[in-house]
Amino acid sequence: MRFNKPAYPTVHFSEEIWVNCPKCSEPALVKTELPKYTLPFPRGHKSICSCSHCGFQETNESNWSGFVQGFINRACGNCGSGISYTTEPTKEPYETSEITCDVCKATREYEIKWYRYRNDKPTDPYFGFDLFLQTSIKDNVLWLYNIDHLDYLKEYVEAKLREDDVRHKYSMITNLPQWVKSSKNREVIVKKVNKLRHELEKKTLHNNT
Numbered sequence: 650m651r652f653n654k655p656a657y658p659t660v661h662f663s664e665e666i667w668v669n670c671p672k673c674s675e676p677a678l679v680k681t682e683l684p685k686y687t688l689p690f691p692r693g694h695k696s697i698c699s700c701s702h703c704g705f706q707e708t709n710e711s712n713w714s715g716f717v718q719g720f721i722n723r724a725c726g727n728c729g730s731g732i733s734y735t736t737e738p739t740k741e742p743y744e745t746s747e748i749t750c751d752v753c754k755a756t757r758e759y760e761i762k763w764y765r766y767r768n769d770k771p772t773d774p775y776f777g778f779d780l781f782l783q784t785s786i787k788d789n790v791l792w793l794y795n796i797d798h799l800d801y802l803k804e805y806v807e808a809k810l811r812e813d814d815v816r817h818k819y820s821m822i823t824n825l826p827q828w829v830k831s832s833k834n835r836e837v838i839v840k841k842v843n844k845l846r847h848e849l850e851k852k853t854l855h856n857n858t
Protein backbone atom coordinates (compact mmCIF):
# COMPACT_ATOMS: atom_id res chain seq x y z
CA MET A 650 0.00 0.00 0.00
CA ARG A 651 1.24 3.40 -1.00
CA PHE A 652 0.82 6.70 0.81
CA ASN A 653 0.59 9.48 -1.74
CA LYS A 654 -1.75 12.04 -0.22
CA PRO A 655 -0.81 15.73 -0.55
CA ALA A 656 1.70 17.05 1.99
CA TYR A 657 -0.80 18.87 4.19
CA PRO A 658 0.50 21.06 6.98
CA THR A 659 -1.04 20.40 10.41
CA VAL A 660 -2.96 23.70 10.16
CA HIS A 661 -4.87 22.21 7.20
CA PHE A 662 -6.68 20.03 9.72
CA SER A 663 -7.34 22.84 12.19
CA GLU A 664 -10.75 24.04 10.95
CA GLU A 665 -12.46 21.66 13.34
CA ILE A 666 -10.67 20.55 16.49
CA TRP A 667 -12.04 18.31 19.21
CA VAL A 668 -10.97 19.44 22.69
CA ASN A 669 -11.92 18.54 26.24
CA CYS A 670 -14.50 21.09 27.32
CA PRO A 671 -12.80 23.17 30.08
CA LYS A 672 -16.11 23.21 31.98
CA CYS A 673 -17.51 19.68 31.73
CA SER A 674 -14.67 17.64 30.10
CA GLU A 675 -16.94 16.26 27.39
CA PRO A 676 -15.75 16.74 23.79
CA ALA A 677 -16.21 20.36 22.63
CA LEU A 678 -15.56 21.61 19.12
CA VAL A 679 -13.24 24.47 18.16
CA LYS A 680 -14.30 25.77 14.75
CA THR A 681 -12.11 28.17 12.81
CA GLU A 682 -12.60 29.94 9.53
CA LEU A 683 -9.12 29.82 8.09
CA PRO A 684 -7.84 32.75 6.05
CA LYS A 685 -6.17 32.20 2.69
CA TYR A 686 -2.67 32.27 4.12
CA THR A 687 -2.15 30.07 7.13
CA LEU A 688 1.62 29.50 7.37
CA PRO A 689 3.38 29.56 9.69
CA PHE A 690 0.25 30.58 11.65
CA PRO A 691 -3.12 31.94 10.48
CA ARG A 692 -3.87 35.61 11.19
CA GLY A 693 -7.17 37.45 11.09
CA HIS A 694 -9.14 34.24 11.54
CA LYS A 695 -12.12 33.70 13.82
CA SER A 696 -12.40 30.75 16.16
CA ILE A 697 -15.24 29.61 18.35
CA CYS A 698 -15.20 26.81 20.89
CA SER A 699 -18.57 25.39 21.79
CA CYS A 700 -19.68 22.46 23.88
CA SER A 701 -23.02 20.95 22.99
CA HIS A 702 -23.03 19.10 26.29
CA CYS A 703 -22.94 22.00 28.79
CA GLY A 704 -23.31 25.05 26.53
CA PHE A 705 -19.79 26.41 27.20
CA GLN A 706 -18.62 28.92 24.59
CA GLU A 707 -15.37 30.77 24.06
CA THR A 708 -14.54 33.19 21.27
CA ASN A 709 -11.83 35.32 22.84
CA GLU A 710 -8.43 34.00 21.87
CA SER A 711 -6.65 36.25 24.34
CA ASN A 712 -7.87 33.85 27.03
CA TRP A 713 -5.06 31.44 26.25
CA SER A 714 -5.18 28.19 28.26
CA GLY A 715 -2.28 26.38 26.63
CA PHE A 716 1.45 26.18 27.09
CA VAL A 717 3.66 29.25 27.22
CA GLN A 718 7.39 29.60 26.68
CA GLY A 719 9.55 32.14 28.47
CA PHE A 720 12.43 34.19 27.10
CA ILE A 721 15.11 36.39 28.61
CA ASN A 722 16.99 38.49 26.07
CA ARG A 723 18.91 41.38 27.56
CA ALA A 724 22.28 42.69 28.63
CA CYS A 725 23.97 41.22 31.69
CA GLY A 726 23.35 43.55 34.67
CA ASN A 727 27.00 43.27 35.64
CA CYS A 728 29.14 43.36 32.48
CA GLY A 729 26.66 44.22 29.72
CA SER A 730 27.24 41.08 27.63
CA GLY A 731 24.22 39.63 25.85
CA ILE A 732 22.15 37.14 27.83
CA SER A 733 19.79 34.82 26.02
CA TYR A 734 17.70 32.22 27.81
CA THR A 735 14.66 30.16 26.82
CA THR A 736 12.50 28.11 29.20
CA GLU A 737 10.84 24.79 28.54
CA PRO A 738 7.19 25.18 27.50
CA THR A 739 4.97 25.15 30.60
CA LYS A 740 1.41 25.83 31.70
CA GLU A 741 2.64 27.51 34.88
CA PRO A 742 4.68 30.60 34.09
CA TYR A 743 6.78 32.25 36.79
CA GLU A 744 8.15 35.77 37.00
CA THR A 745 11.90 35.53 37.14
CA SER A 746 14.83 33.17 36.75
CA GLU A 747 18.40 33.26 38.04
CA ILE A 748 20.83 33.36 35.16
CA THR A 749 24.61 33.13 35.28
CA CYS A 750 26.37 35.26 32.67
CA ASP A 751 28.63 33.19 30.39
CA VAL A 752 31.18 36.01 30.26
CA CYS A 753 31.55 37.45 33.80
CA LYS A 754 29.89 34.53 35.67
CA ALA A 755 27.72 36.90 37.73
CA THR A 756 24.40 35.33 38.71
CA ARG A 757 21.39 37.62 38.81
CA GLU A 758 17.65 37.38 38.73
CA TYR A 759 16.00 38.49 35.50
CA GLU A 760 12.41 38.95 34.44
CA ILE A 761 10.98 36.42 31.97
CA LYS A 762 8.70 37.36 29.07
CA TRP A 763 6.15 34.68 28.20
CA TYR A 764 4.68 33.88 24.79
CA ARG A 765 2.09 31.36 23.63
CA TYR A 766 3.56 28.05 22.65
CA ARG A 767 1.55 26.28 19.97
CA ASN A 768 3.94 23.69 18.59
CA ASP A 769 4.01 19.97 19.26
CA LYS A 770 1.75 20.03 22.32
CA PRO A 771 -1.59 18.21 22.64
CA THR A 772 -3.60 21.46 22.79
CA ASP A 773 -5.54 23.37 20.15
CA PRO A 774 -3.56 26.27 18.64
CA TYR A 775 -6.33 28.89 19.05
CA PHE A 776 -7.39 28.68 22.72
CA GLY A 777 -4.90 26.17 24.08
CA PHE A 778 -7.49 23.69 25.32
CA ASP A 779 -6.42 20.08 25.75
CA LEU A 780 -7.14 17.94 22.72
CA PHE A 781 -9.70 15.19 23.04
CA LEU A 782 -7.93 12.96 20.52
CA GLN A 783 -4.73 12.22 22.40
CA THR A 784 -3.25 8.99 23.64
CA SER A 785 0.05 7.95 25.13
CA ILE A 786 2.18 5.42 23.34
CA LYS A 787 5.14 4.30 25.41
CA ASP A 788 6.58 7.59 26.71
CA ASN A 789 5.09 9.70 23.95
CA VAL A 790 1.81 11.43 23.26
CA LEU A 791 0.09 11.03 19.93
CA TRP A 792 -2.45 13.79 19.28
CA LEU A 793 -4.86 14.62 16.49
CA TYR A 794 -7.33 17.43 15.78
CA ASN A 795 -10.24 15.54 14.22
CA ILE A 796 -11.27 12.39 12.33
CA ASP A 797 -9.87 13.59 8.97
CA HIS A 798 -6.54 14.24 10.65
CA LEU A 799 -6.71 10.83 12.31
CA ASP A 800 -7.48 9.04 9.03
CA TYR A 801 -4.68 10.89 7.27
CA LEU A 802 -2.14 9.86 9.90
CA LYS A 803 -3.46 6.31 10.03
CA GLU A 804 -3.17 5.93 6.28
CA TYR A 805 0.42 7.15 6.48
CA VAL A 806 1.32 4.82 9.35
CA GLU A 807 -0.26 1.81 7.63
CA ALA A 808 1.41 2.46 4.30
CA LYS A 809 4.45 0.37 3.49
CA LEU A 810 5.49 2.72 0.75
CA ARG A 811 5.80 6.38 1.62
CA GLU A 812 6.57 9.09 -0.87
CA ASP A 813 8.57 11.51 1.21
CA ASP A 814 10.36 13.37 -1.54
CA VAL A 815 7.69 16.01 -2.24
CA ARG A 816 7.23 17.10 1.36
CA HIS A 817 7.98 20.59 2.60
CA LYS A 818 9.06 22.01 5.94
CA TYR A 819 5.50 22.70 7.11
CA SER A 820 4.22 19.27 6.11
CA MET A 821 2.64 17.44 9.00
CA ILE A 822 4.34 14.21 7.95
CA THR A 823 7.76 15.86 7.74
CA ASN A 824 7.33 17.07 11.30
CA LEU A 825 6.19 13.77 12.77
CA PRO A 826 8.51 12.42 15.42
CA GLN A 827 10.60 9.41 14.49
CA TRP A 828 8.69 7.03 16.77
CA VAL A 829 5.54 7.64 14.72
CA LYS A 830 7.40 6.98 11.48
CA SER A 831 9.07 3.84 12.74
CA SER A 832 7.50 0.69 11.30
CA LYS A 833 7.98 -1.18 14.58
CA ASN A 834 5.30 1.03 16.18
CA ARG A 835 2.89 0.60 13.28
CA GLU A 836 0.61 -1.89 14.98
CA VAL A 837 0.32 -0.13 18.34
CA ILE A 838 -0.33 3.25 16.70
CA VAL A 839 -3.09 1.89 14.46
CA LYS A 840 -4.68 0.14 17.41
CA LYS A 841 -4.63 3.25 19.62
CA VAL A 842 -5.87 5.49 16.82
CA ASN A 843 -8.84 3.18 16.15
CA LYS A 844 -9.68 3.25 19.83
CA LEU A 845 -9.58 7.06 19.90
CA ARG A 846 -11.88 7.27 16.90
CA HIS A 847 -14.31 4.91 18.60
CA GLU A 848 -14.27 6.93 21.86
CA LEU A 849 -14.99 10.18 20.05
CA GLU A 850 -17.77 8.65 17.98
CA LYS A 851 -19.37 7.11 21.05
CA LYS A 852 -19.39 10.51 22.81
CA THR A 853 -20.51 12.68 19.92
CA LEU A 854 -22.78 10.51 17.76
CA HIS A 855 -26.00 11.50 19.48
CA ASN A 856 -25.39 15.25 19.36
CA ASN A 857 -23.32 15.69 16.25
CA THR A 858 -24.50 18.54 14.06
Ligand SMILES: [Zn+2]
Nearest residue numbers: 670673700703
Ligand atom coordinates in the same frame (compact mmCIF):
# COMPACT_ATOMS: atom_id res chain seq x y z
ZN1 LIG B 1 -19.00 21.32 28.30
Ligand SMILES: [Zn+2]
Nearest residue numbers: 725728750753
Ligand atom coordinates in the same frame (compact mmCIF):
# COMPACT_ATOMS: atom_id res chain seq x y z
ZN1 LIG C 1 28.13 39.44 32.63
